[in-house]
Amino acid sequence: MGSLSLTLRLATDFSEKHLVEAISKKCHTSDFTYRIDSQSLDARKKHDIHWVLNILVSSSALKGPDPIPIPELTIPWKKRNKKIVVVGSGPAGFFSAFVLQKAGYSVTLIERGFDIEKRAKSLLHFERTAEFDPHGNYAFGEGGAGTFSDGKLTSRSKRISLEKRFILSSYIAAGAPEDIAWMAHPHLGSDHLRKIVPKLREMYLSLGGTIQFDAQLMGLTSQKGCILEAQTKTESLKADYYVVATGHSAYETYRMLIQTGIEFRTKNFAIGSRIEHPQSLINQLQWGCEALPGVNSAEYRLTANPQDLLPVYTFCMCPGGGVVPSMAYPEMNCVNGMSLYQRNSLYANAACVAAVNLNSLLGRTVEPLEALDWVENLERQFYSFSKSYQAPACSIQDFINGALEEPLPKSSYCFGLVRAPLWELLPAEISSSLRAGLIDFSRKMRGFEEGVIMGLESKTSAPIQAVRDEHRRCAGFTNLYMVGEGSGYSGGIISSAADGVQAALQIISEST
Numbered sequence: 205m206g207s208l209s210l211t212l213r214l215a216t217d218f219s220e221k222h223l224v225e226a227i228s229k230k231c232h233t234s235d236f237t238y239r240i241d242s243q244s245l246d247a248r249k250k251h252d253i254h255w256v257l258n259i260l261v262s263s264s265a266l267k268g269p270d271p272i273p274i275p276e277l278t279i280p281w282k283k284r285n286k287k288i289v290v291v292g293s294g295p296a297g298f299f300s301a302f303v304l305q306k307a308g309y310s311v312t313l314i315e316r317g318f319d320i321e322k323r324a325k326s327l328l329h330f331e332r333t334a335e336f337d338p339h340g341n342y343a344f345g346e347g348g349a350g351t352f353s354d355g356k357l358t359s360r361s362k363r364i365s366l367e368k369r370f371i372l373s374s375y376i377a378a379g380a381p382e383d384i385a386w387m388a389h390p391h392l393g394s395d396h397l398r399k400i401v402p403k404l405r406e407m408y409l410s411l412g413g414t415i416q417f418d419a420q421l422m423g424l425t426s427q428k429g430c431i432l433e434a435q436t437k438t439e440s441l442k443a444d445y446y447v448v449a450t451g452h453s454a455y456e457t458y459r460m461l462i463q464t465g466i467e468f469r470t471k472n473f474a475i476g477s478r479i480e481h482p483q484s485l486i487n488q489l490q491w492g493c494e495a496l497p498g499v500n501s502a503e504y505r506l507t508a509n510p511q512d513l514l515p516v517y518t519f520c521m522c523p524g525g526g527v528v529p530s531m532a533y534p535e536m537n538c539v540n541g542m543s544l545y546q547r548n549s550l551y552a553n554a555a556c557v558a559a560v561n562l563n564s565l566l567g568r569t570v571e572p573l574e575a576l577d578w579v580e581n582l583e584r585q586f587y588s589f590s591k592s593y594q595a596p597a598c599s600i601q602d603f604i605n606g607a608l609e610e611p612l613p614k615s616s617y618c619f620g621l622v623r624a625p626l627w628e629l630l631p632a633e634i635s636s637s638l639r640a641g642l643i644d645f646s647r648k649m650r651g652f653e654e655g656v657i658m659g660l661e662s663k664t665s666a667p668i669q670a671v672r673d674e675h676r677r678c679a680g681f682t683n684l685y686m687v688g689e690g691s692g693y694s695g696g697i698i699s700s701a702a703d704g705v706q707a708a709l710q711i712i713s714e715s716t
Contacts, residue, residue: 206266209241210259216245217498218255227261236263244388245499250492253499277370277705279712284308286444286715289434291421292316294348295697296688297449298404299371300704304447305413307712312443313413314436316420316454317345320402327352331618334593336534339418343453343532346417347401349663350697354522354543355392357384359698367702378403381545389503393545421450421457424464424684431684445711449688449704452666453532455576458690467671467679468572471692474519474664475582475634476557477626478539479600480615481655483524486552489649500524500547504554508644514558514633516641519664521554523547526616529593530663536583539595539617539659551616555661556645558637562667565633575667582630586660589624596624597658603627604642604653613656621658629660666692675714676707685711 212226228234241258262271286309290301293315301313317323318340326340343349357375359368372385375392378400384390392400405415416436423435424446433442450457462468483501484494490502501523508516525543541553562570562578570578589596595617599610603626612621627635638657646653669692671679676691678684685707687693688700 205262205264205270206268207260207262207271208266208268210261212257212259213246214255214257215498216253216255216496223257227259231261231263231266233263233265235265236261238262240386242388243383243386247490247502253491253496274369275366277366279303279306281306281308284310284715286310287312287442288445288447288711289314289441289443290447290449291434292348292449292451292688292690293346293415294449294451294688295350295371295701296690296694296704297447298347298408298704299374299701300447300449300687300708301413302374302404302408303705303708304711305408305411307708311413312441313408313415314419314421314434314441315346315415315417317341317417319346319405319417320351320398322417323351324398330529334619336531338533341532342528342530342540343451343663346405347397348451349453349530349540351397351401352394352528352542354520354525354541355394355397356520356696357390357392357698359696359702361699361702364699364702364706367705368698370705371698371701374404374407375400378407391543391545393547394542395544421448421460423460426464426681429681431681444715445683445685447685447687447704447707447711448690449686449700450690452689452692453663454690455532455580458576458668459573462572466681466684466686468668469671470562470570470572470575470667471669472559472561473667474517474555474557474559474661475579475630476516476555476638476661477630477657478527478541478553478659478661479518479556479655479657480527480551480553481652483550483552485651485654486523489651501552504649506645506648508641510637510640510644513640514560514637516556516558516637516644518645519555519557519661521552523552524549525553526551527553527595527658528617529619531583531593535587536580537586537590537593537595537660538583538662540661540663549616553616555664556638556641556657557661557664558634558641560634565631572668579662579667582660583662586629589629590622592622593619594622595619595659596626596629597621597656598624598626600642600646600655600657601653603657604639604646606639615656615658617658621656626657665695666690668692675710676703
């Protein structure tokens with residue numbers, strides 16, 4: 205059995221039949237099996253947009269080397285008498301708990317929010333009534349913040365290939381589309397995630413794992429660098445190891461951890477707003493047409509480095525999606541983006557943010573607790589402006605000009621927009637940088653200035669970072685691990701899940 209690697213260029217609306225015919229023509233045989241290793245859209249020439257696929261073909265008619273099996277993550281199982289508490293059911297917490305349970309530990313996963321079913325009902329009630337629930341919102345609950353987002357699975361790190369393959373295969377086993385294993389920009393969509401996450405939970409429970417919802421971590425008891433127990437609102441949990449994966453929005457948990465003696469430092473992050481356009485406009489700008497057979501919605505990724513200002517870039521672009529209220533606490537105001545798997549809404553949105561170093565921005569050394577206060581104060585200021593969860597907004601052209609002249613268009617944002625001089629609500633250096641970035645983006649994509657810029661985008665990543673040793677343990681502690689976005693070392697579903705997997709593997713190697 206020989207194998208051959210092929211690169212194929214196919215029409216955007218190709219079918220499996222077209223793919224098989226193209227492989228057969230290249231290999232001069234109809235007796236073969238194939239595996240898609242990668243698939244990406246080449247849209248550099250608007251008159252010739254096509255898919256590029258890298259294929260591994262295996263056939264007895266080929267003279268190449270035997271196909272090499274895909275390496276898989278090794279999780280050694282044996283019955284173990286050690287207990288582990290994992291805090292947070294987002295990607296980092298869940299996959300850490302999942303791997304540890306697969307390895308034979310007794311794992312208890314605690315989650316401050318609701319399960320998916322109850323969380324979805326709570327979100328629907330919030331969007332209809334503006335009555336905020338601290339246990340069921342876009343930040344907290346089963347699956348973490350990513351469950352009600354676009355579900356992007358892109359990761360640029362090349363050091364987590366085994367972990368990434370394990371994570372993707374777990375999603376597929378829970379019902380995710382198989383193409384996430386090879387698409388260049390895979391995503392699940394919020395609608396798929398709402399079905400996948402409960403199935404992942406069932407897989408974890410079937411291994412003997414335990415999960416508790418509405419079980420917020422309230423405190424940790426330690427002695428000489430060893431965590432002795434974790435306190436929730438209703439009980440104390442004793443374990444041999446503790447993995448904390450609270451996400452980047454649990455600010456009162458951060459404060460509790462700092463008071464417990466866990467060391468943090470401030471880190472670079474990003475602040476800005478969210479921009480929204482009609483998806484048909486973005487399609488036209490990127491493709492030269494309003495629709496492309498076989499591709500739902502066009503994407504973009506833009507960067508600018510204005511002289512003597514902060515770097516500006518778009519982040520978390522959600523084609524065919526909507527803008528959602530992402531506040532973790534009541535009477536605060538910030539936004540995020542989401543989309544469903546089909547990405548077929550009328551709108552496209554993305555964060556437009558400036559990279560921030562608080563020490564440089566404020567001209568002094570900023571301690572971790574101050575960094576948390578600074579972000580929260582911004583979120584309160586945005587709420588105070590509208591005195592509601594409406595998003596302060598203006599046209600991109602008005603933001604560039606520094607004057608309110610154009611009316612606000614319709615928006616996907618559930619609470620609606622309130623006309624505002626958005627540049628005055630943001631710190632001056634951030635506003636100046638965003639203005640320069642938007643001017644640059646409008647030059648690169650003519651018509652980009654026709655969009656709207658809204659709200660506060662404050663959850664790109666955590667403003668602080670846990671001090672960890674090379675094994676992901678919190679500095680000075682022997683059995684406490686902090687992982688995922690809350691640790692300040694990862695961002696997004698895949699990198700956070702991989703961070704949790706690697707912490708689990710470290711625990712396994714230590715206690716084997």
